Amino acid sequence: MIAVDAVQVVFNAGTPLQNEVLRGLSLDIAEGQFVTVIGSNGAGKSTLLNVLAGEVQPSRGRVRIGGRDVTGQAPHQRAALVGRVFQDPLAGTCGELTIEENLALAAARGTRRGFGRALDTARRTRFREALAALGLGLEHRLHDRIGLLSGGQRQAVSLLMATLQPLQILLLDEHTAALDPQTAALVLRLSCELIAEHRLTALMVTHSMRQALAVGDRTVMLHRGDVVFDVAGVERARLDVPDLLALFERARGETLDQDDLLLA
Ligand SMILES: Nc1ncnc2c1ncn2[C@@H]1O[C@H](COP(=O)(O)OP(=O)(O)OP(=O)(O)O)[C@@H](O)[C@H]1O
Numbered sequence: 001m002i003a004v005d006a007v008q009v010v011f012n013a014g015t016p017l018q019n020e021v022l023r024g025l026s027l028d029i030a031e032g033q034f035v036t037v038i039g040s041n042g043a044g045k046s047t048l049l050n051v052l053a054g055e056v057q058p059s060r061g062r063v064r065i066g067g068r069d070v071t072g073q074a075p076h077q078r079a080a081l082v083g084r085v086f087q088d089p090l091a092g093t094c095g096e097l098t099i100e101e102n103l104a105l106a107a108a109r110g111t112r113r114g115f116g117r118a119l120d121t122a123r124r125t126r127f128r129e130a131l132a133a134l135g136l137g138l139e140h141r142l143h144d145r146i147g148l149l150s151g152g153q154r155q156a157v158s159l160l161m162a163t164l165q166p167l168q169i170l171l172l173d174e175h176t177a178a179l180d181p182q183t184a185a186l187v188l189r190l191s192c193e194l195i196a197e198h199r200l201t202a203l204m205v206t207h208s209m210r211q212a213l214a215v216g217d218r219t220v221m222l223h224r225g226d227v228v229f230d231v232a233g234v235e236r237a238r239l240d241v242p243d244l245l246a247l248f249e250r251a252r253g254e255t256l257d258q259d260d261l262l263l264a
């Protein structure tokens with residue numbers, strides 16, 4: 001269970017650039033739920049993910065992950081609970097290290113172990129099997145530097161790295177946005193498969209309303225630092241993109257600039 005309770009985030013507090021980015025936002029996510037998050041530019045979506053990962057500390061409110069109060073904990077203190085894949089394929093992996101070295105680091109996430117233990121034969125076999133399951137032929141490239149992979153291959157490995165260890169929440173931050181449509185579809189499918197296989201609790205930020213409705217079990221829209229609507233189940237299944245747009249406009253009492261929410 002994930003609980004974000006009345007979280008406020010203010011950047012540059014007390015300066016002329018003060019910006020209240022999350023305004024007492026509350027969100028409870030049940031174990032195993034896959035939530036898609038949409039919202040206009042600057043709505044606070046990445047900040048919400050940063051709050052869950054511990055990269056940004058709220059000035060007010062509490063955060064619980066898996067029943068544990070993690071408010072105030074640094075990212076490394078909750079590393080064993082949180083997996084994350086970023087928009088930039090270069091962000092989640094180390095390009096200078098090989099695929100297996102990256103996987104070994106991911107397997108050691110949240111522990112004090114180094115490569116020594118991490119790269120024994122059993123682990124290599126496990127990595128090979130996990131890579132084979134992606135269906136991209138990467139199991140034959142364990143010793144290649146990650147920097148040699150395409151953006152899509154790298155995102156696929158990032159997904160694997162994020163889910164290699166048991167975790168409480170997977171954060172996907174527009175992780176298909178930098179990919180061509182075909183590769184984006186592949187990475188999205190792999191994401192859904194990994195989430196289903198490991199029964200993960202997941203939060204996926206996307207600018208595509210179509211994508212937001214097509215995957216997951218619940219959709220949350222943020223606007224100016226708060227949840228403007230939250231839809232799941234039958235009600236969600238009946239929605240299409242124009243409905244989502246209309247809901248947004250009704251919730252905020254304003255007309256949305258369609259360019260703000262790419263309908264890709
Ligand atoms: N570390 C920071 N310091 C100062 N301001 C920040 C910081 N991080 C984010 N912001 C500001 O907070 C606001 C919300 O940013 P955030 O990245 O959470 O929005 P978003 O909904 O993810 O937007 P986008 O869809 O454009 O990525 C923006 O105005 C942004 O400039």
